[in-house]
Amino acid sequence: MLPFAMSPQNINSSANITSGKNDKNIVREYFNNTGFERWQKIYGDGPVNRVQQSIRTGHQQTVDTVLKWLGEDLSGVSICDAGCGLGSLSLPLAERGAQVSGFDISEKMIGEAIQIRNTACTSTQNPHFEVREVEAITGKYDVVICLDVLIHYPLEDVEKMLAHLSSLSRSRLLLTFAPKTPFLTILKKVGGFFPGASKTTRAYQHREKDILAILQKLGWTLSHRAAIDDKFYFARLFEAKR
Numbered sequence: 001m002l003p004f005a006m007s008p009q010n011i012n013s014s015a016n017i018t019s020g021k022n023d024k025n026i027v028r029e030y031f032n033n034t035g036f037e038r039w040q041k042i043y044g045d046g047p048v049n050r051v052q053q054s055i056r057t058g059h060q061q062t063v064d065t066v067l068k069w070l071g072e073d074l075s076g077v078s079i080c081d082a083g084c085g086l087g088s089l090s091l092p093l094a095e096r097g098a099q100v101s102g103f104d105i106s107e108k109m110i111g112e113a114i115q116i117r118n119t120a121c122t123s124t125q126n127p128h129f130e131v132r133e134v135e136a137i138t139g140k141y142d143v144v145i146c147l148d149v150l151i152h153y154p155l156e157d158v159e160k161m162l163a164h165l166s167s168l169s170r171s172r173l174l175l176t177f178a179p180k181t182p183f184l185t186i187l188k189k190v191g192g193f194f195p196g197a198s199k200t201t202r203a204y205q206h207r208e209k210d211i212l213a214i215l216q217k218l219g220w221t222l223s224h225r226a227a228i229d230d231k232f233y234f235a236r237l238f239e240a241k242r
């Protein structure tokens with residue numbers, strides 16, 4: 001997943017990052033300002049440029065794959081959508097009967113998610129949306145999901161976030177990350193490939209084996225894997241079970 005129009009200078013690999021201390025504040029600031037405008041457009045259905053269209057298509061494919069894996073009838077299933085954004089996944093999960101809690105670091109994203117929910121369904125508080133960063137989420141859920149969030153963090157932070165998400169989940173954990181593949185590493189070196197640097201935030205690619213090692217250490221076994229690649233969107237989607 002590279003859900004950004006990326007320039008070489010803002011793509012980082014987990015291997016060459018020494019500190020991710022400020023990433024959370026940078027991400028919060030981004031998704032409360034230019035990032036909010038940008039992602040609201042991408043997750044909407046109005047006209048977008050070709051990069052945004054590719055990200056919209058890839059992201060929708062990710063959401064559809066998660067819905068397919070989880071199934072049609074989710075009555076009685078509790079789900080945590082960590083970094084829920086505008087609720088693109090939380091809302092269809094609630095429609096399938098799940099009790100959904102969506103959390104996001106950005107006040108703007110959560111404000112808009114609540115508006116979308118209230119416009120779509122006036123008589124329910126499901127999904128419940130709340131401003132909360134991943135590592136401050138509490139509770140226990142049957143399923144914990146974290147889509148297109150880990151791209152913002154270096155591996156050391158991803159490890160902490162996954163440990164926390166793992167502690168919240170009773171049985172399933174689903175996540176995406178941007179893969180660090182030789183192909184993308186070459187593209188990264190081709191200057192003009194990722195346009196629109198001014199509209200981006202920092203992004204980190206991760207090796208599949210590093211993410212798998214973290215999950216295994218936390219006691220998870222991979223149960224589903226999908227590679228979702230479009231022109232400007234590259235994601236690895238994992239589902240793990242205990």
Ligand SMILES: C[S@@+](CC[C@H](N)C(=O)[O-])C[C@H]1O[C@@H](n2cnc3c(N)ncnc32)[C@H](O)[C@@H]1O
Nearest residue numbers: 031083084085088104105106109133134147148
């Ligand atoms: C690219 S959007 C994806 C939104 C949603 N998961 C989806 O797939 O539609 C990334 C979201 O992650 C949120 N986010 C980033 N870091 C976070 C953190 N540490 N805790 C909670 N939310 C975070 C951002 O505010 C943003 O809404």
